[in-house]
Amino acid sequence: DIQMTQSPSSLSASVGDRITITCRASQTIVNYLSWYQQRPGKAPNLLIYMASSLQSGVPSRFSGSGSGTVFTLTINNLQPEDSATYYCQQGNTIPLTFGGGTTVEIK
Amino acid sequence: DVQLVESGGGLVQPGGSLRLSCTASGFPFSSYWMHWVRQAPGKGLLWVSRIKGDESIINHADSVRGRFTISRDNAKSTLYLQMNSLGAEDTAVYYCARGLFDYSGSTIGWWGRGTPVTVSS
Numbered sequence: 001d002i003q004m005t006q007s008p009s010s011l012s013a014s015v016g017d018r019i020t021i022t023c024r025a026s027q028t029i030v031n032y033l034s035w036y037q038q039r040p041g042k043a044p045n046l047l048i049y050m051a052s053s054l055q056s057g058v059p060s061r062f063s064g065s066g067s068g069t070v071f072t073l074t075i076n077n078l079q080p081e082d083s084a085t086y087y088c089q090q091g092n093t094i095p096l097t098f099g100g101g102t103t104v105e106i107k
Numbered sequence: 108d109v110q111l112v113e114s115g116g117g118l119v120q121p122g123g124s125l126r127l128s129c130t131a132s133g134f135p136f137s138s139y140w141m142h143w144v145r146q147a148p149g150k151g152l153l154w155v156s157r158i159k160g161d162e163s164i165i166n167h168a169d170s171v172r173g174r175f176t177i178s179r180d181n182a183k184s185t186l187y188l189q190m191n192s193l194g195a196e197d198t199a200v201y202y203c204a205r206g207l208f209d210y211s212g213s214t215i216g217w218w219g220r221g222t223p224v225t226v227s228s
Contacts, residue, residue: 001169034214036152043202043218044152055207055216087152091213095168096142096154 002026002090006099013078014107021073021102023088028068032091035064035073038101039084047086048073080106109133109217111203116222123193123226129186129203129219137161137181140206142215143188145199145224155201156188157212164212170196193226200224 003026013019023033031051036044046055048064051071061076075082083106088099115127127143143155156167156177165177176189186203200221207216 032213036215038152043220044215045218046207046214046216049207049214049216089152089154089215094157094166094213096157096213098152098154101151 001095002029002093002097004088004090004097004099006086006088006102008102009100010103010105012105012107015078015080017078018074018076019078019104021086021088021104023066023071023073023099025069025071025090029090029092031067033064033066033071034089034091035062036087036089037082037084038087044087075104078104078106082106109205111205111217111219113201113203113219113222116201116224118225118227119193120228121194121226124189124191125193125224127188127190127201127203127222127224129188131184131186131203131205134205135209136179136184138209140212141177141179141186142204142206143177143186144202144204144215144218145197146202146221147196147199150199153199158186159212160209190224193224195226198224198226 005024033051035048038044085101110132142157174192178187202221203219204215205217207214
């Protein structure tokens with residue numbers, strides 16, 4: 001199975017900040033990488049697919065990049081509603097696997 | 108709008124069985140890959156199973172293979188997860204999810220609200 005490792009596991013930032021979350025795959029996944037946001041008590045919500053494509057309806061302050069084994073999710077101009085846990089997920093190989101999550105707290 | 112509504116969760120004893128259902132609406136159900144993903148209390152997301160729209164491809168995670176079976180009834184726009192030989196490690200919220208595009212077998216575009224399953228005596 002492909003292991004997905006996210007860092008950091010948590011972070012605290014202020015409104016208006018720019019933050020970056022990194023996801024590393026244990027082997028190449030080309031660009032089959034998605035990012036999801038999960039607010040407490042809610043279902044996950046797709047933000048980015050194919051490493052850098054923004055899902056319809058997602059604010060443009062979210063962006064993704066990377067290929068191969070290293071990927072990043074960047075949130076510009078952090079907003080209070082961005083307080084959530086973020087997960088990466090590889091879709092190159094079955095079983096689909098998720099990173100352990102990064103919890104973002106707004107100061 | 109895409110809607111996915113899970114049902115069938117609840118409390119079950121160890122070794123017992125449960126069948127989850129997911130009723131879909133707002134899209135041509137038979138054209139899309141469907142998935143089950145679970146989340147244990149306070150933990151991350153774990154992919155469980157997927158099934159192609161025409162049922163020609165089915166995959167399960169190793170941790171559930173031989174115990175869980177994913178299926179679908181395209182005439183009823185309903186996805187199922189038959190869960191047998193349940194153990195405490197299966198306690199989780201189970202999400203029904205749909206592929207992003209009709210060809211998307213590995214990108215999950217929509218999620219239901221989830222149904223909780225608790226395995227305990």
